[in-house]
Amino acid sequence: KKIVFLDVFQKVNANYIEIYKELTNGGEGYLYLENPTNPFEGGLFVKASSKGKKVDNLASLSGGEKSLAALSFIIAIQEYDPSPIYFMDEVDMFLDGVNAENVGRMFRRNSDSAQIIAVTLRKSTMKYAHQAIGVTYQDRSSMVVTKEMQVEEQVVP
Amino acid sequence: KKIVFLDVFQKVNANYIEIYKELTNGGEGYLYLENPTNPFEGGLFVKASSKGKKVDNLASLSGGEKSLAALSFIIAIQEYDPSPIYFMDEVDMFLDGVNAENVGRMFRRNSDSAQIIAVTLRKSTMKYAHQAIGVTYQDRSSMVVTKEMQVEEQVVP
Amino acid sequence: MFLKKIEMENFKSFGKKTVVEFRKGYTSITGPNASGKSNIGDALLFVLGTKSNKSLRAQKLTDLIHRNNSGRLSPYLKASVTFDNSDKSIPLESNEVTFSRIVKLSENNDDYSSYYFINDDRARLQDFEYLLEKAKIFADGYNFVRQGDITSIVEMTPVERRGILEEVG
Amino acid sequence: MFLKKIEMENFKSFGKKTVVEFRKGYTSITGPNASGKSNIGDALLFVLGTKSNKSLRAQKLTDLIHRNNSGRLSPYLKASVTFDNSDKSIPLESNEVTFSRIVKLSENNDDYSSYYFINDDRARLQDFEYLLEKAKIFADGYNFVRQGDITSIVEMTPVERRGILEEVG
Numbered sequence: 044k045k046i047v048f049l050d051v052f053q054k055v056n057a058n059y060i061e062i063y064k065e066l067t068n069g070g071e072g073y074l075y076l077e078n079p080t081n082p083f084e085g086g087l088f089v090k091a092s093s094k095g096k097k098v099d100n101l102a103s104l105s106g107g108e109k110s111l112a113a114l115s116f117i118i119a120i121q122e123y124d125p126s127p128i129y130f131m132d133e134v135d136m137f138l139d140g141v142n143a144e145n146v147g148r149m150f151r152r153n154s155d156s157a158q159i160i161a162v163t164l165r166k167s168t169m170k171y172a173h174q175a176i177g178v179t180y181q182d183r184s185s186m187v188v189t190k191e192m193q194v195e196e197q198v199v200p
Numbered sequence: 201k202k203i204v205f206l207d208v209f210q211k212v213n214a215n216y217i218e219i220y221k222e223l224t225n226g227g228e229g230y231l232y233l234e235n236p237t238n239p240f241e242g243g244l245f246v247k248a249s250s251k252g253k254k255v256d257n258l259a260s261l262s263g264g265e266k267s268l269a270a271l272s273f274i275i276a277i278q279e280y281d282p283s284p285i286y287f288m289d290e291v292d293m294f295l296d297g298v299n300a301e302n303v304g305r306m307f308r309r310n311s312d313s314a315q316i317i318a319v320t321l322r323k324s325t326m327k328y329a330h331q332a333i334g335v336t337y338q339d340r341s342s343m344v345v346t347k348e349m350q351v352e353e354q355v356v357p
Numbered sequence: 358m359f360l361k362k363i364e365m366e367n368f369k370s371f372g373k374k375t376v377v378e379f380r381k382g383y384t385s386i387t388g389p390n391a392s393g394k395s396n397i398g399d400a401l402l403f404v405l406g407t408k409s410n411k412s413l414r415a416q417k418l419t420d421l422i423h424r425n426n427s428g429r430l431s432p433y434l435k436a437s438v439t440f441d442n443s444d445k446s447i448p449l450e451s452n453e454v455t456f457s458r459i460v461k462l463s464e465n466n467d468d469y470s471s472y473y474f475i476n477d478d479r480a481r482l483q484d485f486e487y488l489l490e491k492a493k494i495f496a497d498g499y500n501f502v503r504q505g506d507i508t509s510i511v512e513m514t515p516v517e518r519r520g521i522l523e524e525v526g
Numbered sequence: 527m528f529l530k531k532i533e534m535e536n537f538k539s540f541g542k543k544t545v546v547e548f549r550k551g552y553t554s555i556t557g558p559n560a561s562g563k564s565n566i567g568d569a570l571l572f573v574l575g576t577k578s579n580k581s582l583r584a585q586k587l588t589d590l591i592h593r594n595n596s597g598r599l600s601p602y603l604k605a606s607v608t609f610d611n612s613d614k615s616i617p618l619e620s621n622e623v624t625f626s627r628i629v630k631l632s633e634n635n636d637d638y639s640s641y642y643f644i645n646d647d648r649a650r651l652q653d654f655e656y657l658l659e660k661a662k663i664f665a666d667g668y669n670f671v672r673q674g675d676i677t678s679i680v681e682m683t684p685v686e687r688r689g690i691l692e693e694v695g
């Protein structure tokens with residue numbers, strides 16, 4: 044059991060380091076085990092920092108930094124065991140415009156190898172989509188309108 | 201103790217009903233006690249609905265509806281015991297553009313009788329401010345730039 | 358393999374029969390608060406996540422049935438998810454596979470029945486789940502990230518976070 | 527009475543002496559993630575909320591002292607909050623009242639001292655708190671809504687929510 048876990052940890056950590064760097068334009072982040080020799084006796088800590096700042100534990104970061112670290116953790120787990128489809132519901136909530144754009148760009152890039160469906164309220168995330176679905180509530184029922192993003196509207200990273 | 205509590209409850213509930221209606225452009229919401237005769241033996245439930253939908257318990261609402269109900273609850277408590285100054289850190293996070301605007305307008309209106317300082321990432325909330333403070337991180341330190349909102353930029357509700 | 362469409366009939370806020378179509382690549386879903394965006398995700402989970410313990414934000418299955426404003430329930434709900442299967446990730450002959458699930462209220466409204474369909478043929482739950490497992494669709498995990506998952510990762514204890522990795526392996 | 531300015535020196539991410547000025551009405555604060563917006567709120571709480579148990583997102587007081595990138599702490603931090611007092615809400619003669627708080631590291635960096643000032647005069651903590659209480663500034667409560675309070679209200683149990691009203695009364 045321990046060997047399996049440590050192997051999963053290694054791979055997810057490797058993913059995390061790379062994803063976090065990409066989403067933060069160069070920030071440094073990594074995961075570490077409180078007790079590396081006996082992992083089941085300790086927790087798993089998330090370290091992150093913005094570019095140019097020193098690395099801190101998750102709890103001492105700003106709201107947006109925490110959110111980006113959590114999202115990187117989630118995507119790192121996704122990449123460990125890839126799926127053909129991903130559904131992400133409002134994962135960009137705490138992010139400023141720049142960070143939300145980084146997420147939108149990552150979705151766009153990763154959609155080469157998987158189908159990504161993301162619910163978002165943010166233009167910065169939406170603008171990188173291949174198609175946009177609009178949902179409204181009218182006449183006491185939800186309804187849906189699909190819009191293919193025009194080439195001019197699309198932003199190709 | 202019970203009499204004091206029930207009095208507070210009445211007043212906060214009255215505030216809540218009005219504030220929720222204003223923030224949702226006509227939605228219906230209210231608070232109720234699980235055990236009105238012995239309030240300390242039960243919890244406090246928040247009911248809310250959007251305009252035209254039936255009223256539901258907090259847990260069954262959408263993310264944005266929950267957030268609006270929680271914010272109304274907070275403002276209802278503020279109005280029970282007013283303060284000269286309010287500091288609100290990103291209370292508009294889960295809200296779509298229309299709801300964020302309603303919050304911005306309410307801040308503008310309420311700022312006649314109190315000073316309101318709101319941290320926000322959303323243009324919809326910001327545009328109703330009298331002045332805007334921009335914070336950035338440069339040369340390894342935070343710094344601040346204050347901008348008085350020009351009359352054309354301001355949106356007077 | 359990719360998702361082609363989701364069809365909902367009397368599912369949560371979708372009182373009218375609705376088809377949502379998808380293509381390969383990156384699709385964004387947006388709209389006002391409470392319009393039904395997360396409900397579309399719930400439809401996916403409802404059909405594909407029968408083994409998952411993820412909440413559909415409903416206390417019982419019948420809460421998923423569309424209720425009109427006077428609170429009256431529709432007699433049934435139906436949700437279907439259709440995949441392009443040209444690469445045969447799903448071990449079936451057809452190039453298109455549709456998973457459907459129906460919850461029907463009994464005559465006296467106090468009980469319900471659950472039905473499963475694969476390409477319009479009635480199926481048993483275990484065949485349904487077997488195919489999904491083979492195709493690696495929405496296994497429990499983080500392939501389906503719900504509104505609030507980010508916050509819960511931020512707020513969980515380091516031990517709980519380690520628990521997530523344990524489940525991954 | 528209204529807030530006129532907040533001054534920070536070596537407070538959290540504010541390594542340079544910074545003055546933030548306010549006027550009556552509705553002021554918005556915005557900027558990128560991690561720029562220091564919530565830290566301004568922490569400065570307010572640090573000075574005015576001495577009786578409050580609200581977290582400043584720091585494990586110990588010395589964590590609030592600005593640390594540069596090599597991790598070196600400044601020798602002290604100072605934060606001040608200035609109010610217009612024309613309406614004499616604060617029971618003092620002056621039309622302007624400044625509350626200041628200093629945390630200074632001891633010579634060997636392993637201990638610290640706390641100092642309080644009212645209009646540049648050294649004050650005892652109880653006088654400091656007495657004035658704030660008289661002016662009804664930032665008593666515990668929801669006058670100060672922190673990032674995450676909305677979510678916690680949504681997620682708390684009905685009994686916890688009742689507890690909030692109990693504290694209000």
Ligand SMILES: Nc1ncnc2c1ncn2[C@@H]1O[C@H](COP(=O)(O)OP(=O)(O)OP(=O)(O)O)[C@@H](O)[C@H]1O
Binds near residue numbers: 260421423504
């Ligand atoms: N069985 C049902 N019948 C009718 N309406 C329902 C039912 N279940 C849920 N709803 C409604 O669906 C709405 C929530 O939809 P959903 O959670 O998809 O919103 P959303 O678009 O994700 O919003 P947000 O941006 O706020 O997260 C609520 O208004 C709720 O009242």
Ligand SMILES: Nc1ncnc2c1ncn2[C@@H]1O[C@H](COP(=O)(O)OP(=O)(O)OP(=O)(O)O)[C@@H](O)[C@H]1O
Binds near residue numbers: 561593
């Ligand atoms: N003692 C300290 N010395 C130096 N930097 C610090 C100190 N304490 C906190 N910080 C930094 O302050 C930053 C957080 O600032 P703050 O929480 O105000 O951000 P924010 O603008 O509110 O961001 P968000 O929009 O993400 O909520 C973090 O990058 C953190 O590293």
Ligand SMILES: [Mg+2]
Binds near residue numbers: 264396
């Ligand atoms: Mg939603």
Ligand SMILES: [Mg+2]
Binds near residue numbers: 105
């Ligand atoms: Mg913040």
